[in-house]
Amino acid sequence: QQEDKDKAELIKKATDILSRFPDNRCCKYLIPYLNSAEGKGLRGEDFAVFRRCVQTGIDNEDSGLGCYAMQPDDxxxxxxxxxxxxxxYHGDETGKKKHVTDWDASSIGDNGVLDVRKIGFQEELSMRVRVGRNLKQYNLPGKMDQAERISFEKTMLKAFDSLIKNKDYGGTVYSLSPDFGKGETNPNKISDAKYQELVDAHVxxxxxxxxxxxxxxxxxxxxxxGRGCWQSADKQCIIWFGEEDQLRIMCMKKGYCLNEVFDRLNTMLKVVEGIEGIEFATSDDYGYVTSCPSNLGTGMRASVHVKIPYLTADGTDQKAKEVCKPLGLSVRGTGGEHTPIGADGTVDISPSNRLFIKECEIISRLYEGIKLLMKEEKQQK
Ligand code: ADP
Ligand code: CIR
Structure with a gap:
């Protein structure tokens, strides 16, 4: 049978890649899976979808995960x-952990207030908290076709309309869709120059x-x-549509109290979830469903931009990464993942964990983490 040949071919490729890239988890785990009863039983459309889930790990040999889900059910x-x-990936040796959602941060910091001035920062920090979310009724972005992407954008336009009419939000939709197909024009389409301006502004x-x-x-x-975003009138609340997850919902501003962006995001999420037609995909074991297994659970990345010129004196984030790893923090460039650090030594710091961790623990870890990181930075002087 052709499918058995295809499976054998996948196993062969994965074995070869693993000999050079032993950290490629997709290759490591697809071999025993395809040899198991469940894997052997995969036929037709199911096997075709499975192949699409793992294609990225075969094409990109240096992948750490190497797979994305194509449908919430996958x-x-x-x-x-x-x-x-x-x-x-998420370090669960028991194999039995279940994800629990909990946003209650009232007992952390100073009665829920996480003021970075109390841990030695004099200047305002750029703070951002985002979550990845996907709607139950659509395929995940890897399996959407153009028509589904447009249909999804139209569903979101109704939700954005409701936010725009809400006095706490207001705002504007910026869309990249050239048109809505079948000769239908897109009323929110922006120019290339406006797009670049919004990328540069981290919007x-x-x-x-x-x-x-x-x-x-x-x-x-x-x-x-099917790509674009909505931004609130005060510019602090943003919802991306059509990126790695159907939705990335975030709150971003300059300030001192981390709890402000965290609480505002929590409030906005409740409003969005209350809008008709919006039901987020979840899993009993893994919390909120995301395309990439790295984002499952909370789907949350809470970050600050901090200047660490001494730890980045060689112009790279190498040393910062070494220091941050044991603190449970990830380091990114100021333009986001896979971008260089800022010329003045500014980097993006965020807690690495997303799954089997509570939302309130993420924000608390960011606060405690940047405190320790700045101590290390001072020691480099
Ligand atoms: P994500 O955070 O959604 O995983 P990226 O790391 O690619 O994705 O970041 C997306 C955008 O958000 C980038 O433009 C990045 O510069 C911006 N960003 C992230 N954290 C902050 C922050 N604390 N302050 C300002 N911009 C930020
Ligand atoms: C990998 O497997 O290395 C890439 N697919 C990226 C994984 C990190 N996840 C992410 O950026 N959401």
Whole structure:
């Protein structure tokens, strides 16, 4: 049978890649999976979808995960594979942990106030908290076609309309879709210059087609259809649509109290979830469903831009990464993932964990983490 030949071919490729890239989790776990009863039983459309989930790990040999889900259900449907990848990546040796959602941060910091002036910062920090979310009724971005991307954008336009009419939000929709198909024009389309301005202001995401991981997974397909964002009138609340997850919902501002962006995001999420037609995909074991297994659970990344000129004196983030790893923090460039650090030594710091951690713990870890990081920075002087 052709399918058995295809499976044998996948196993062969994965074995070869693993000999050079032993950290490629997709290759590591697809071999026992395809040899298991569950993997052997995969046929027809199910096997075709599974192949799409793992294609990015085959094409990009240096992948750490190397897989994305194509449908919210995939984490269950291909459970024997994804469960192994997820428990390994998120460090669950018991194999039994279940994700719990909890935003109650009232007992952390100073009665819930996380003021960075109390841990030695004199200047305002750029603070951002985002969550990844996907709607139950659509395929995940890797499996959407152009028509589905447009249909999804139209569903979101109704939700944005409701936010725009809400006095706490207001705001504007910026869309990249050239049109809505079948001769229908897109009323929110922006120019290339406006798009670049929004990317530079950290409001909109970069051209996804340039990311080889997303490209192989089909996540950047049909670019730029179904892509854009809504931004509130005060510019602090932003909802991206059509990036790695259908939705990235965030709150961003300059200030001192981390709890402000965290609480505002929590409030906005409740409003969005209350809008008709919006139901987020969830999993019993893994919390909120995201395209990438790295974002499952909270889907949350809480970050600050901090200047660490001594730890970045060599112009790279190498040393900062070494210091941050044991603190449970990730380091990114100021333009986001896979971008260089700022010329003045500014980097993006965020807690690495997303799954099997509570939302309130993430914000608390960011606060405690940057305190320790700045201590290390001072010692470098
Ligand atoms: P994500 O955070 O959604 O995983 P990226 O790391 O690519 O994605 O970042 C997306 C955008 O958000 C980039 O433009 C990045 O500069 C911006 N960003 C992230 N954190 C902050 C922050 N604390 N302050 C300002 N901009 C930020
Ligand atoms: C990898 O497997 O290395 C890439 N697919 C990126 C994984 C990190 N996840 C992410 O950026 N959301």
């Amino acid at each position: 984490y269950k449907k291909f459970g024997g594979f994804f469960n192994a990848v997820i428990r390994d 909109l995401f970069k051209d996804m087609d340039a990311d080889p991981f997303l490209k192989s997974a089909g996540i950047s397909s049909d670019w730029p259809y």
